[in-house]
Amino acid sequence: MELDRRDLLTALAATGAGSTAGCSSTRRQATDGGDVSDHDADTLVALAEVLYPSSVSNVGEFVREYSLERVAADAEYAAGVAEAVGSLDEYVSEWHDVPYAELPTVERGEILRHMTVDTADPDPDGVARERIRYYLVNELLYAFYTTPTGAGLVGLENPPGHPGGTRSYRRGPDS
Amino acid sequence: MNGGVDRTPSGRVDACVVGAGPAGALVAAELASAGYDVVVLDAGPRFDPADREARMERHLRPGDREPVWDMGGERDAYSATGAREYPLNAARVKGVGGSTLHWQGMVMRLHEQDFRLDSELGVATDWPLSYDDLRPYYAAAEEELSVAGASDNPFAPPRETPHPLPAFPPSYSDSLFAEACEELGIATHSVPNARNSEPTDEGGACVGYGTCKPVCPSGAKYDATRHVARAEADGARVVDRAPVQRLVHDDAGDRVTAAVYATPDGTEHRQEAREFVVAAGGVETPRLLLLSKSERYPDGLANSSGLVGRYFTDHLFAGVGGTLDEPTRQKHVGFNTTESHQFYDRSDGARGAIKLEFLNYAGPAPADVATGAETFGDDLLAEIRGAYGNRIAVGGLVEQYPRAENRVRLDPSRTDAHGNPVPDVVWSLDRRTRATIERANEIQRSILEEMGTDVDWTVGPENTGPAFHHMGTTRMGTDPDESVVAPTLRTHDLANLSVVGSSAFVTGGAMNPTLTIAALALKASDHVAERL
Known part of the structure; x- marks a missing residue:
């Protein structure tokens, strides 16, 4: 199952990053954009490889383009991502000499569980594991499972947040 | 200024x-x-x-x-x-x-x-x-x-002209209900929606974001x-x-x-x-x-x-839901396409009106599960497969005098x-409203049981809420x-x-x-x- 350009555009639409204006009080604010560093992008890809099903390919391109596009529209989000990546690397540094993005895949999953990111409530203003859950983990999960490819893995080709038209709801599972 | x-x-x-x-x-x-x-x-x-x-x-x-x-x-x-x-x-x-x-x-x-x-x-x-x-x-x-509506509702009051736009066609999920309702003698029909089924001068046709409530x-x-x-x-x-x-x-x-x-x-x-x-x-x-x-x-x-x-x-919400042993195709759109007003008019003052709604959005969407899950990767996918796909529910509005x-x-x-x-x-709720909610639940449960649903939730008189x-x-x-x-x-x-x-x-x-x-x-x- 390959993530394609359509999924990227879908993910951007679902997050509002495709729009040119922003809510005055929302975190998806279209303020002056910020840069996402190569390291932040590498970390998001490394996380996505753990978070997404193993059958999904083209994860790196999807995440890099998605994150870059999104951050270009939202400086506040960029800062949140960068700070959360820093927190994740800081936690990893207690056991390893490399940042999270350079860990073997199996250890990336273990780190998330050890840090209890898996059970953390997503909270952009919370403690480190809650911010990681919000800015990194849920960001990636939300992007993936609001695409036809992600939700389509469970039989929903037009998930909430995706403007997939008004035909699929009429179709049966075998059509 | x-x-x-x-x-x-x-x-x-x-x-x-x-x-x-x-x-x-x-x-x-x-x-x-x-x-x-x-x-x-x-x-x-x-x-x-x-x-x-x-x-x-x-x-x-x-x-x-x-x-x-x-x-x-x-x-x-x-x-x-x-x-x-x-x-x-x-x-x-x-x-x-x-x-x-x-x-x-x-x-x-x-x-x-x-x-x-x-x-x-x-x-x-x-x-x-x-x-x-x-x-x-x-x-x-x-x-x-x-x-957007159709004149197919046998219980609706008389009308003089068609609706301005054609009704949204029934969902696949509706077709699952239709058979059971027919068996039970319950007539179903389309839902009038203030939602463009076709483009108008003031808005495009619905594109299926699926989040009508709370935002289109x-x-x-x-x-x-x-x-x-x-x-x-x-x-x-x-x-x-x-x-x-x-x-x-x-x-x-x-x-x-x-x-x-x-x-x-x-x-x-x-x-x-x-x-x-x-x-x-x-x-x-x-x-x-x-x-x-x-x-x-x-x-x-x-x-x-x-x-x-x-x-x-x-109005009070009444609802019953559960799982079927087949795909139900929920969550593609955020609105309903079939209802039944058969139980609307009252035969006496013992109960209020009931409007049945066959939901197109029962259960969680994949992203709902994912963003709250404690699993990742293939385990998460398995969890989502367990939560999404087979949910089914009948809701409805109940009158309060x-x-x-x-x-x-x-x-x-x-x-x-x-x-x-x-x-x-x-x-507060009075006895008659509670009785009407209970009657709505009874009808809803009978439909779901006729379909072979494993019923696992009911919103009744004790846990109902306002519309x-x-x-x-x-x-x-x-x-x-x-x-x-x-x-x-x-x-x-x-x-x-x-x-x-x-x-x-x-x-x-x-x-x-x-x-x-x-x-x-x-x-x-x-x-x-x-x-x-």
Whole structure:
């Protein structure tokens, strides 16, 4: 199952990053954009490889383009991502000499569980594991499972947040 | 001027409308198109349509605690001291467009029986007008809201013309229900939706974002900003962030002379007009009248009957759901395409009306599961597969007959951002409403069991909640001792004050109220224009 350009555009639409204006009080604010560093992008890809099903390919391109596009529209989000990546690397540094993005895949999953990111409530203003859950983990999960490819893995080709038209709801599972 | 926006009052205008929701927007559009000078004052902001996708994300993603439409805080403080908790801010919106920004968009006409419950069944109170009186306004309202519907409902009241747009076809999920309903002798039919099934001049066709309630990013769902735009195109002035604090009247107490409103910088202004129309919803409308007490009217404006705020009525949700052993194809769209009104009209006064809804959005979406899961990768995918795919549910609205003890009053112990007492919603359920919910559950369960559903949840009398249809608090009638407004929607007490919206409903049936709100708004507009 390959993530394609359509999924990227879908993910951007679902997050509002495709729009040119922003809510005055929302975190998806279209303020002056910020840069996402190569390291932040590498970390998001490394996380996505753990978070997404193993059958999904083209994860790196999807995440890099998605994150870059999104951050270009939202400086506040960029800062949140960068700070959360820093927190994740800081936690990893207690056991390893490399940042999270350079860990073997199996250890990336273990780190998330050890840090209890898996059970953390997503909270952009919370403690480190809650911010990681919000800015990194849920960001990636939300992007993936609001695409036809992600939700389509469970039989929903037009998930909430995706403007997939008004035909699929009429179709049966075998059509 | 506040932030570059001029919120100072206009000179004395023909009509001042309080509230830019569907009722106020329709009145403003009608009067402006007839050439009258109109000013609309709304408590909330003018929302930027470009923000809607971002608001959608607030709804879909956990963690961001910002309310989708910015409700809450001191501005929207309230109390709920009745036997039942009432989460007032859960579904209302203050701002240009009002709660139609949030609503589901279901638009049915009330039934003929709804208007004469006392005459037919000896319960509640008759409306002072009949279905036939409102029928042309219903047709006009359907045009105004570009309703997508079909004339396939054998239980619907008579209608003269087709709906403006074709109905949305039934869902795959509907087809699963159809077989069971046929076996049980339950007739099903389409749902009238205020949602574009085809493009119109004012909006594109629905593109299936699936988040109708609480936000439609595409604008295919009707909201009152359409009529605000029309009103403004015809010269009306709409002032946002201008909450009306009180209405003031002349020395004789016969006419309202001005609406006193506040602006964001704290300044108070007076907007004078020949006619005033209060259209602020079933909670804020009675509150404003009560806040407008004076020496002449110590119990509040238009309240010589003592009924302002009384008879607060809502619809109750009843529902049953579970899982089937086959895919049900939920969550592709955020609206319903099949209902049954077979159990709507009452055979006696023992129970209220029931409207059955066959849900197209039962259970969680994949992203709902993922963003709250404690698993990742393939384990997460397996978890989502277990949670999504086989859910099925029947919901519905249940009628609550009006009771005087259910009411909206002022809570003198709490004040809002402007120092005004907040509304206190006193709400409870009576035995008959509970019995009606139980009957709805019985029907719902029978359908699901006929389908072979493993039923695992029921919303019944104990865990039901309101549908946020605030009705009855300035009820309509011909007797000034028994009602607040006349059938013209003008208050009995003040010659130039109208109250438009669901607060004028005498009874609420079990139909979503907005089409009736729109019909009454169009009727009120005619009467206001006659007086101007």
